[in-house]
Amino acid sequence: MAVIEIKQVAKSFGSFTALHSVDLTIADQEFMVLLGASGCGKTTLLRIIAGLETPTIGEVWIGGRRVDHLPPRERGIAMVFQNYAVFPHLTVFENIAFGLRMKKMDQAEVTRRVNRTAELMHIEQLLKRYSGELSGGQRQRVAVARALAMEPDVILMDEPLSNLDALLRLEMRAELKGVLAESNTTTIYVTHDQVEAMSLADRISVMNGGRIVQAANPVEVYRNPAARFVGSFIGNPPMNFLKAEPAGAGKWQVAGQVFDGPASAAAEFAIRPEDLHPAEAGLPAEVRVVEPLGPHTLVTASVAGQPFRAVLESNLLPAPGDVLHLAPVPDRIRWFDPATQSALR
Amino acid sequence: MPRLLPYLLLLPATAFLCLFFLYPFVQVAHDSVMRNGVYTLENFSRMAGHWKFSTAFWNTMLLAAVVVPIQLAMALTMASIVTKLQRGRSSILYIFAIPLGISDLAAGLIWLSVFEQSGFLNSWLVGLGIVDQPILLLGYQNTWVIFIAIVLAEVWRATAIMMVILVAGMGLIPKEYGEAADVFGATRWQKFRRVTLPMLKPSLQTALILRVILAFEVFAVVVALGGTQLPVLMSETYHWQFAMQERGVAAAFAMVILGVSVAFTILILRLLHVPKGARV
Numbered sequence: 001m002a003v004i005e006i007k008q009v010a011k012s013f014g015s016f017t018a019l020h021s022v023d024l025t026i027a028d029q030e031f032m033v034l035l036g037a038s039g040c041g042k043t044t045l046l047r048i049i050a051g052l053e054t055p056t057i058g059e060v061w062i063g064g065r066r067v068d069h070l071p072p073r074e075r076g077i078a079m080v081f082q083n084y085a086v087f088p089h090l091t092v093f094e095n096i097a098f099g100l101r102m103k104k105m106d107q108a109e110v111t112r113r114v115n116r117t118a119e120l121m122h123i124e125q126l127l128k129r130y131s132g133e134l135s136g137g138q139r140q141r142v143a144v145a146r147a148l149a150m151e152p153d154v155i156l157m158d159e160p161l162s163n164l165d166a167l168l169r170l171e172m173r174a175e176l177k178g179v180l181a182e183s184n185t186t187t188i189y190v191t192h193d194q195v196e197a198m199s200l201a202d203r204i205s206v207m208n209g210g211r212i213v214q215a216a217n218p219v220e221v222y223r224n225p226a227a228r229f230v231g232s233f234i235g236n237p238p239m240n241f242l243k244a245e246p247a248g249a250g251k252w253q254v255a256g257q258v259f260d261g262p263a264s265a266a267a268e269f270a271i272r273p274e275d276l277h278p279a280e281a282g283l284p285a286e287v288r289v290v291e292p293l294g295p296h297t298l299v300t301a302s303v304a305g306q307p308f309r310a311v312l313e314s315n316l317l318p319a320p321g322d323v324l325h326l327a328p329v330p331d332r333i334r335w336f337d338p339a340t341q342s343a344l345r
Numbered sequence: 346m347p348r349l350l351p352y353l354l355l356l357p358a359t360a361f362l363c364l365f366f367l368y369p370f371v372q373v374a375h376d377s378v379m380r381n382g383v384y385t386l387e388n389f390s391r392m393a394g395h396w397k398f399s400t401a402f403w404n405t406m407l408l409a410a411v412v413v414p415i416q417l418a419m420a421l422t423m424a425s426i427v428t429k430l431q432r433g434r435s436s437i438l439y440i441f442a443i444p445l446g447i448s449d450l451a452a453g454l455i456w457l458s459v460f461e462q463s464g465f466l467n468s469w470l471v472g473l474g475i476v477d478q479p480i481l482l483l484g485y486q487n488t489w490v491i492f493i494a495i496v497l498a499e500v501w502r503a504t505a506i507m508m509v510i511l512v513a514g515m516g517l518i519p520k521e522y523g524e525a526a527d528v529f530g531a532t533r534w535q536k537f538r539r540v541t542l543p544m545l546k547p548s549l550q551t552a553l554i555l556r557v558i559l560a561f562e563v564f565a566v567v568v569a570l571g572g573t574q575l576p577v578l579m580s581e582t583y584h585w586q587f588a589m590q591e592r593g594v595a596a597a598f599a600m601v602i603l604g605v606s607v608a609f610t611i612l613i614l615r616l617l618h619v620p621k622g623a624r625v
Contacts, residue, residue, distance in 0.1 A: 052524050073530040085525035089543040089623050098539075099529035132622035150529065 002063040002076065002153030002186045003028050004049065009058030009068075011044055018044045020210045021058070026203075031180065031187045035197040036207035037233070042190045043158055045207070049188060050156050051075050063153055073102070078147035079156040083163065084139045086131040092118075092142050093127040099150045117145040120179055137168045144176065148183060155180070157189040161196060173199055194234050198222070206230050225334065228341040231270055237298065237309040241336070242269040242283070252335075255283045255304040259328075261335050262344040268336045273298075274311040275332035282327035285310065287318045299324070377596035388593035392585075392601070401576040402601070408492070408567075408577065409560035412499045416556060419500065420507035425537065427508070428515045438512065441505045449502060453569025456498040457483075460490070460570065483570060491571040498566045503559060507552040514548025515541065547624075550617045557613065558606045578602050 004026040011019040019041045026032045034042040047053040049060055051072035060068040067075045078099065086095050094101075096114045105113075118124040121141040131139055140160065147155050160176075161169045177200050180187050191197055197204050198218045205215040206229070214226035225231035231239035244252040244259075244267050252261040254269040261267055274296075276282075285301035285308055292314060299310045299318060303326075310326055318324055335344040380387045392398055427437055444452065459465045460482050467479035482490045522544065526536040542549075564579035573580070578598060586595035 050528055052527065072524075072527045073532070077528065079525070079528040081521050081525060083519070083521055085519075085521040087522060087525070087540065087544075089546075089619070098526075101539075102530035102532075102535055130620065130622040132624055146529070156528075 003061075004154065004186060004188070005059075005061040006045070006049070007059040007061070009045070009048060009055045009060065011041075011048060011053065012056050018210055019048075019055075022210075022212055024205060024212060024215060026186060026188065029184055029186055031177075031189065031200060031202040033197040033201035033204045034188065034190045034207055035192070035194060035204050035234075037192055040207040041210040042192075042207045046156055046158055046188060046190045049154075050077060050079055076153045077156055078150040078152040078154070080140075080143045080147050080158065080160045082159045084131075084136075084143040086134075086139045086142045086146070088131050090130075091127065092123065092129050092131070092134070095131070095142055096127075096145045096149050098146060113149045113151070114145075117149040120148065121145040121175075137164055137172065140164060140172060144179070148179070151183075152185060154186045154188070155183075157187065159191055160189075162191070162193070169196075176200070194236070198234075206233065208233070223332075224343065225270075226343050228268070228270070228336045228343075231334065231336075235272060237273050237311070239270050239272055239334075240303075240308050240310075242271075242303060242306055242308070244269045244335075257281070257283055259333060261333075264335075264337065264344055266338050267344055268338050270334040270336055271328045272332060273309040275329040276310045276312070276326040277329070278312065278316065279325055279327035282325035283308070285324045285326050287320050287322045287324060290318055290320065292317060373596045373599050376593055377600045380593050388591075388597040389600075391591075392594050392597045397576050397581060401578050401581045404575055405561060405563065405577045405579075405605075408495065408499070408563055409557060411496055413553070413556055413560055415496070415500055416504045416507055417553065419504050420511050420552065423504070423508045424511035424515055425541075427512050438509065441508060443505075444502045445505050445509075447502065448565070450565035450569060452498055452502040453566035456494055456501070456566070457569050460494045483574070485574050488571070488574055491575050494570045495563075495567055495575070498570065499560075499563065502566070503556065507556055510548055510552040510555070511545065514545050514552075517548075518544045546617045546619050550613060553613050553617070554610050557609050561602055561606050561609075578605075 004024075006022055006024040006026075009019060009022045010017070022041075022045060024032075034045060036042045044053060048055050048068075049062075051067070051070060055068055058068070059066055062075055062077070086092075087098065090098065093114055096117060097110050100110045100113060114127070115124065118127055121144055123138060123141045123145060126134065126138060126142070131142065134142065140163075143160070161172055164172060173196060189197075189200060201218050203215060203217055204221050206213045206221060208227075208229045214221055214230050216224075216226075221230060222234055225234070225239070228241065232241070242254050244254045244261065246266075247253040247258050250260060250263045252259050252267055252269065259269065261269070283303050285299070285303050287299055287301045289300040291298040291300075295314060297312045297314050297316055299312055301308050301310065301324065310324075336342065337344050377388055378384050378386065423441065427434060427441075430437065447455075457464070461467075462479050462481055464482075466482065467476075470476045471479060483494065518541065522540055523536060526540045531539060562579055563577055564583070567575055567577050568580055573584075576584075578601060582595050582598040582602070585591045585598060
C-alpha cells in the first residue's frame, strides 16, 4: 500500500523557482504520468519524491509516512533513470541484484528475484554481460529489471524511453505497461511525450511553469482541458483557438458564425482539429497547406486571419487557396477565459 | 600525404625522446653488464655483495609500503570531500597543491628545520617543559625517528599529486551512478566501496603507478633528513656513481630500481584491470 501525497511542495534554485506550491495525491497502484515541456518542473518533482532533491518547503508522504527528511534508501522506492545508470563495472546480474545486495538479502532469494525479473524483461540470456556490451534497449531493460527486483511500493521513472529510437520506444511502451500493471506498485512516470503519457497513464498531471495545470485521466485531459495550455500542449496537431466576439447573452460570434457559449465577459473559442467536418455553413477556412497522411488529410488553413488546422477524411483533397466551410461538432466546442487562460464551463 | 602528416608532425618529438632518453637508457643498461670491456654480471654481484645493499633495498620497499597506502587513503578522502564542495573548490585545490611546487630537496630541508636539534620541535618541547634540553632526534641511535620524519615529509609533499588525479577521475563519473546507488539503498560507505571505487579504477591506476615509481626513486628527502643513516636504493646509486666512481655498479642499481618499478607497474595494471565492456 503506497499512497503518495505531495503537500505544498515548492523548490527554488537560487532566484529561479522550479516548483510553485504543488499539491498532488497519487492513489495506491496508480500509474501517474507527469507531463510537460522541458523546464516545467516535472523532473524536479520526481527527484523530490525520490529524495535526490530536497524541497524548499512542503511535505512528501509515501504510504502514510512523512519522508521528505529521509534519504532515498529509506523511502521504499526504486527508480529508472533517463540514461539508465546501469553500472558499467557490474554484470547485468549484479546490476539487477544491486539493491538486494545493499539490503543484505540472502543469495538464494537474490538469485530467485534476479532470474524472475530478468525473465520478465526478456534479458535472461544477458545476465553475464557488462553494460558496455549491451544496446540501448537492453540497458533500458536492465534498468527496469533492477527497479522491479526491489519489489518496491513505488517505482519512479524519469523519461525512461526518451533515449530509444522510435520503433523500440513503441515496443517498450507496451511492454512496460503490461509489466507494471502486474507489479502492484504505484508508478510515477515523467515524460515530455504526450502519446507516451496518454497510452500509459491512469492519470496525467500536466505541468507548466512549475505548476500542475490539470491532473485527470487521459481522456478527460484530452477532451476537457482545464486550461488553454493543456489544449495547446496535448494533441497532435493541437487544439485550434479562435477569437470570439460577444453576440448577446451566452452567444458568441466566431469568424462570422454564431455559437452558444458561456455567459462571461470575454471568451476564446476552441476546437480540436478532428472535431471538424466540411458543411454548407461553417467556419470559412482558407487552405494554405494540404498534407495527405494516409488515414486522414491534415489541412493547415487560416480562419479570419488566425492559424487553424483540420484533420479531414482522406478522400477529401482540397487545393491551397480553396475556401472550406468547416462545421465544429457542437458538443466538442470548448471555451477559455482570455484573461486567466482557464476553461469556461 | 595527409595520411603521413600526423607521423611527420610527431617525428621531432620522437627523435628527441630517442636521442635524450632511449639512447642514455640503453647506455646505462649496457654499462650495468660491462666491466673492463667485457660483458659480465660482476657489477650486479658487487652490488648485491655489499653489506648496504639489502638494507637500502628493504628501506626503499618499506618506505614505499608505508608512504603509498597513507597517501592513497588521504588522497581518496580529500578527493571525496573536494568533489562534494559546491564552491571554493579550486581555491582548496590550489592550497593542497602548494607542496607540489616545492622541490623534494627543499621539502626535506623544511622538515629538517622541524626535526633538527635546534629545530621547531625541540624548541617547543623545551618551551613546554617536556624536555630539559634539545634532544638529537635524527641521530643514528634512533633511525625510526628518521624514518617517521621521511614518511611525514613524503606524505606532506606528494599526496596532492594523487589527489589531483583522483579529483579529475571522480569528476568523470556521471552523477547518475551515485544517485542510482542512493535510490537502491546504498549507504555512503557502500556507495564509495561498491560504486565510486570500482569506477575510479583507471584514475587509481595512474595515480598509484606514478606514486609508486616516485616512491622507489625517493632520494633528496632521505638525504636531507637522514644523511647516510638510512640508505635507500637511489642514494646508493648516487654514492657508487660519485663517491666510489664505480659507474658499472651504479648502473646496476639503476637497473634494479627500473626492474622494481616495472614489476610494480605491471602488478598495479593487473590488479586494477577493467575488463573490456565494463568501462564507463
